[in-house]
Every structure is written in structure tokens, then in C-alpha cells.
Amino acid sequence: MKQITVKDKVFEISIPHEKILKQVHILAKKINHDLKGQNPLFICVLNGSFIFAADLLKKINIDCGISFIKLASYQGTSSTGDVKTLVGLDGDIKNRVVVIIEDIVDTGNTIVALVNQLSAYNPKDIKIATLLYKPDAYDKNIKIDYIALKVPNDFLVGYGLDYDGLGRNLESIYSLVSD
Numbered sequence: 001m002k003q004i005t006v007k008d009k010v011f012e013i014s015i016p017h018e019k020i021l022k023q024v025h026i027l028a029k030k031i032n033h034d035l036k037g038q039n040p041l042f043i044c045v046l047n048g049s050f051i052f053a054a055d056l057l058k059k060i061n062i063d064c065g066i067s068f069i070k071l072a073s074y075q076g077t078s079s080t081g082d083v084k085t086l087v088g089l090d091g092d093i094k095n096r097v098v099v100i101i102e103d104i105v106d107t108g109n110t111i112v113a114l115v116n117q118l119s120a121y122n123p124k125d126i127k128i129a130t131l132l133y134k135p136d137a138y139d140k141n142i143k144i145d146y147i148a149l150k151v152p153n154d155f156l157v158g159y160g161l162d163y164d165g166l167g168r169n170l171e172s173i174y175s176l177v178s179d
Contacts, residue, residue: 004174006167011157011174015149020159020173021055023148024131028059031099031129031146039063040097040127043089045114046070047168048103051160052131052148056101067091071110089118098123099146103160104132106153108140115142132156132173 002013031040039062044053046068057066069089100114105128115126129146136153138144157163158170167174 003177004170006157006163006174009163010177011167012177013172014151014154014156014175015159015173017159017171020131020149024052024055025059027129027146027148028056031056032060032062035064035097035099035127036062038097039065040099041065041067041091041093042099042101042129043114043118044068044101045103045110048160048162049101049131051168052103053101056129065091069114071114089121093118093121093123095122095124097125097127099127099129102128102130104134104151104156105130105144105147106134106137108138108142111142111144112140131159132161 004011042053042057042060042064044050044066047070053066067089098118100111100118102111105111111128118126127145128142130144131148132151133144133147133149134151134153155163155176156173157167157176158173160168161173162168
């Protein structure tokens with residue numbers, strides 16, 4: 001297994017780039033089918049989901065829009081549990097299908113905070129699309145509609161995910177070897 005060092009931690013490859021792209025394509029096909037004729041608004045949660053959102057949107061062939069929101073809940077390798085909105089939504093989502101694009105869903109704190117915030121704007125429906133889903137960590141009741149890959153409860157870096165701001169540019173996804 002290929003190992004890399006990011007800052008002061010060692011990671012090994014867990015999901016190769018080719019597998020990521022294959023799963024993103026499969027996910028896009030499902031979204032295209034499910035949301036045909038609905039002109040959804042994709043809301044990309046920055047910073048982590050920007051690469052996933054770009055690759056996903058390249059495969060979306062229905063009418064749609066995209067907007068960006070920035071939330072934060074991580075410090076180092078663990079969640080702070082406190083989700084803060086850093087950059088707000090621009091545009092009207094009333095009576096519109098909204099698809100939140102997340103890089104990773106683990107505890108679900110970010111999803112709950114974002115769904116609560118967006119619900120105040122009266123969208124027609126809110127759906128969740130995530131590249132990575134940690135079923136062993138997720139403890140909320142909000143349905144995750146579109147999941148590209150289920151992963152163990154490991155700390156991951158690459159393909160948009162970072163460790164203290166580093167590693168987002170890696171094509172593949174890597175798991176922390178030791179802490």
C-alpha cells in the first residue's frame with residue numbers, strides 16, 4: 001500500500017482515484033434519473049466537497065443550478081461538535097428541490113445544522129448527496145439520499161478532504177495509519 005505523510009501524520013491509500021470516479025458517475029446517473037424535470041439546486045458544502053461537486057456536476061445532464069456554502073466543525077483530526085456557518089447561501093430556494101453536496105457524512109452534525117438552516121427558506125425538498133458515508137459514526141435521523149461510498153470510521157484525507165488544511169489536492173483518498 002502506498003503511504004504518504006501529511007504534516008505530521010502517516011496515511012495509506014484506501015480508495016484509488018479510479019474507484020472514486022466510477023462511484024461518482026454511478027451516483028450522477030441515479031440523481032439524473034430521480035430528479036429529471038425538477039431543476040434542482042445543488043449546494044456544495046465548502047471546502048471539502050469542491051472536488052466531488054465538480055466531478056459530480058460534470059456528469060449531471062439535467063437542468064440544475066449550483067451554489068456554495070461554507071460550514072466548519074473540524075479542528076485537526078476530530079470534530080468540535082460545534083457547526084458554524086461561515087459563508088451564507090445566495091439565491092432563493094423557496095419551492096425548489098435542494099441537493100446538499102457533502103464530502104463526508106460522519107456524525108451528522110453538519111447535515112442537521114444545514115438542513116435546519118435551509119428549511120427556514122421553505123424549499124420543496126432537501127436531499128443529501130455525499131461522497132463518503134460513515135455508517136458507524138452517523139447517529140442522526142436525517143436520510144442520506146445519495147451515497148457514493150461507505151467507509152469505516154477512519155480519519156481520511158485527499159480528494160477534497162484535509163488534515164489541518166493540507167492534502168485536499170490528493171487524487172485518491174488515504175486513511176490515517178497512526179495518530
